[in-house]
Amino acid sequence: MAELPAYDNVKFSVFDIDQQNLEQSWKDVKHETDDFLTQWGIDGLRSGLDEHVRTVLVEKPYVCEDFRSLHRHFYGRKFRERTSMCVRLHFFRKELTLSQILLVGAQQDYLGSSVIEPLLTRCIGRTVLDPVKLGHDPSNVHLLGTTFRSRIGGQVYEVRGYPFRSQNSESTVCAHVTMWAVCRYLSTKFKLYRKHLPFELIEMAGRRNGRVVPHHGLNYADYSEILDRFGCHPVIVANHGLGSHPFSAKTGETKSQTELINFERNLYTYIESGFPLIATFGGHVVSVVGHTSKTPQEVDEQIKSLNEPVHAAELVGSYVVMDDNDFPYQFMSRQTGSKGEYKKTLGEIRGIVVPLPDEVYLRPQDVESFISEFIEDQPIANMIQESLSDIPSVGPLIYRPFLTTGASLKEFKLKQLQKKNEDPNPRYHLTLSLPKFVWVIEFSSAELRAKDRAFGEVLLDATAGRSDLEPIFIRIGKYIARNRRVTGKRDIDYAVASSYSTFLQYRHNLGSPVKNV
Amino acid sequence: MSENEPLQWMDIEDLEKDIPSENWQSLGETIRRVNERIAADLDRNRRREAADFADIQNLVVGNEVTR
Numbered sequence: 263m264a265e266l267p268a269y270d271n272v273k274f275s276v277f278d279i280d281q282q283n284l285e286q287s288w289k290d291v292k293h294e295t296d297d298f299l300t301q302w303g304i305d306g307l308r309s310g311l312d313e314h315v316r317t318v319l320v321e322k323p324y325v326c327e328d329f330r331s332l333h334r335h336f337y338g339r340k341f342r343e344r345t346s347m348c349v350r351l352h353f354f355r356k357e358l359t360l361s362q363i364l365l366v367g368a369q370q371d372y373l374g375s376s377v378i379e380p381l382l383t384r385c386i387g388r389t390v391l392d393p394v395k396l397g398h399d400p401s402n403v404h405l406l407g408t409t410f411r412s413r414i415g416g417q418v419y420e421v422r423g424y425p426f427r428s429q430n431s432e433s434t435v436c437a438h439v440t441m442w443a444v445c446r447y448l449s450t451k452f453k454l455y456r457k458h459l460p461f462e463l464i465e466m467a468g469r470r471n472g473r474v475v476p477h478h479g480l481n482y483a484d485y486s487e488i489l490d491r492f493g494c495h496p497v498i499v500a501n502h503g504l505g506s507h508p509f510s511a512k513t514g515e516t517k518s519q520t521e522l523i524n525f526e527r528n529l530y531t532y533i534e535s536g537f538p539l540i541a542t543f544g545g546h547v548v549s550v551v552g553h554t555s556k557t558p559q560e561v562d563e564q565i566k567s568l569n570e571p572v573h574a575a576e577l578v579g580s581y582v583v584m585d586d587n588d589f590p591y592q593f594m595s596r597q598t599g600s601k602g603e604y605k606k607t608l609g610e611i612r613g614i615v616v617p618l619p620d621e622v623y624l625r626p627q628d629v630e631s632f633i634s635e636f637i638e639d640q641p642i643a644n645m646i647q648e649s650l651s652d653i654p655s656v657g658p659l660i661y662r663p664f665l666t667t668g669a670s671l672k673e674f675k676l677k678q679l680q681k682k683n684e685d686p687n688p689r690y691h692l693t694l695s696l697p698k699f700v701w702v703i704e705f706s707s708a709e710l711r712a713k714d715r716a717f718g719e720v721l722l723d724a725t726a727g728r729s730d731l732e733p734i735f736i737r738i739g740k741y742i743a744r745n746r747r748v749t750g751k752r753d754i755d756y757a758v759a760s761s762y763s764t765f766l767q768y769r770h771n772l773g774s775p776v777k778n779v
Numbered sequence: 780m781s782e783n784e785p786l787q788w789m790d791i792e793d794l795e796k797d798i799p800s801e802n803w804q805s806l807g808e809t810i811r812r813v814n815e816r817i818a819a820d821l822d823r824n825r826r827r828e829a830a831d832f833a834d835i836q837n838l839v840v841g842n843e844v845t846r
Binding site: 481508510628631641679732733748755 | 786789790791794795798800802803804805806807809810812813814816817818820821822824827828830831832834835836837838839840841842843
């Protein structure tokens with residue numbers, strides 16, 4: 263009888279990344295990975311890490327459950343035998359010794375990790391990198407992220423970021439890895455969702471379009487099927503800026519600027535609500551995971567001469583995408599024609615798929631319709647005007663819609679109340695009976711926004727629809743309005759409730775500190 | 780509220796006890812007007828979703844290898 267192989271010992275090796283000789287340093291790392299790290303992988307990692315990484319720790323072998331899933335169902339079934347073992351790289355921004363990393367701990371300097379899969383070219387497996395430590399200032403770059411834990415020996419390292427992996431073009435294509443990243447982000451962040459391995463997701467698409475591997479892409483029905491079986495209730499939003507049939511548009515040429523603006527408002531609102539978006543450029547698919555904000559000076563310049571209310575989407579600098587062909591956290595320009603760091607622009611997106619939870623029936627486009635009429639109606643317009651006149655204000659009203667949970671909103675308001683001398687009005691929120699999800703529309707001005715403050719807010723029930731759409735609670739400056747029952751009759755009434763006050767904008771759904779959202 | 784005084788819970792009645800009932804004014808008409816004006820928009824949004832759904836049937840995407 264043949265013998266079983268012995269249990270491997272894990273080997274840790276540390277490499278200084280010499281800034282004077284980067285090429286050689288990475289060659290040494292590659293050699294230590296037994297050449298699992300391909301030149302394609304080196305080029306990809308170096309494009310974002312060279313400025314920041316000073317030490318790479320190589321951990322081998324590493325058993326990656328994600329690769330094992332693909333190996334069991336695909337690579338292990340190929341004629342030529344190949345290992346299911348991977349190598350993992352850990353990145354640090356300081357020069358460190360093995361003992362410092364393994365015994366003392368160097369959490370402060372931990373940039374994240376990358377699994378290197380034993381594939382011929384596209385070898386970058388599960389990767390999570392900390393965007394803040396990569397130089398993306400959280401006061402300006404608002405990103406989805408959650409905490410992932412790595413154990414190196416017995417030492418626990420944490421990294422807050424968004425998951426990433428490259429496609430290998432045989433068992434997975436860009437649509438799969440994007441779907442995997444969205445699902446892994448959600449299952450790591452929320453207990454509600456179970457963790458799914460790559461092949462589980464591939465199989466969820468079903469076989470009505472033929473075999474699932476080697477793969478050829480997905481259609482929107484597949485997206486919906488996967489996300490539905492994962493536990494989400496997805497919606498598809500088209501970019502009608504590209505015409506009436508945007509999904510089959512051959513080019514990303516904008517045909518209607520107004521429709522593009524409407525699409526961007528939807529996209530921004532979903533991002534601002536904390537949902538990772540699956541965005542398609544036709545053949546290619548990426549995740550949209552955040553945005554940057556324009557500086558207060560840029561905002562002043564942009565809106566000082568305007569009278570009409572401004573949607574907060576207009577004040578976005580760029581959107582952040584995760585493209586499996588590029589290093590994580592690429593900045594995509596909003597303007598068609600202008601080129602940002604990333605090769606595509608917002609206007610070229612054909613559509614997005616949003617992994618919504620249940621109980622979010624009211625769409626952002628409905629909220630937009632409601633709020634744009636609401637702020638123009640006379641009593642409300644008067645309250646807004648009166649409130650704006652109390653602020654040394656330049657420019658018009660800025661409104662920011664986003665979705666959050668009633669519980670999370672109350673938690674945030676309670677924290678504000680507990681701060682001495684803060685606005686006493688959060689007491690209202692604590693007494694409200696709120697649905698699981700609420701749409702919040704915050705009113706601000708350029709001055710207040712620069713201080714992360716707002717002067718008004720409207721709460722809408724996310725389960726409302728055409729027949730029952732009315733605010734749960736309104737606050738504008740010194741006025742509050744709410745549903746009341748007086749002498750047996752229910753109405754929405756308003757009154758002066760307090761002296762004029764402003765309040766801190768809701769803590770970002772994207773998890774970063776409040777700053778010019 | 781003094782620095783050392785613990786926070787006290789307030790019901791909605793406590794919050795509004797200083798607002799005389801005659802100071803309350805109705806926003807019911809505003810909400811009715813707004814809903815009337817947006818009804819066509821909401822219907823259009825639904826129709827658009829249906830048209831988009833028809834547009835994307837069997838469209839294969841996400842198969843591109845670009846680097």
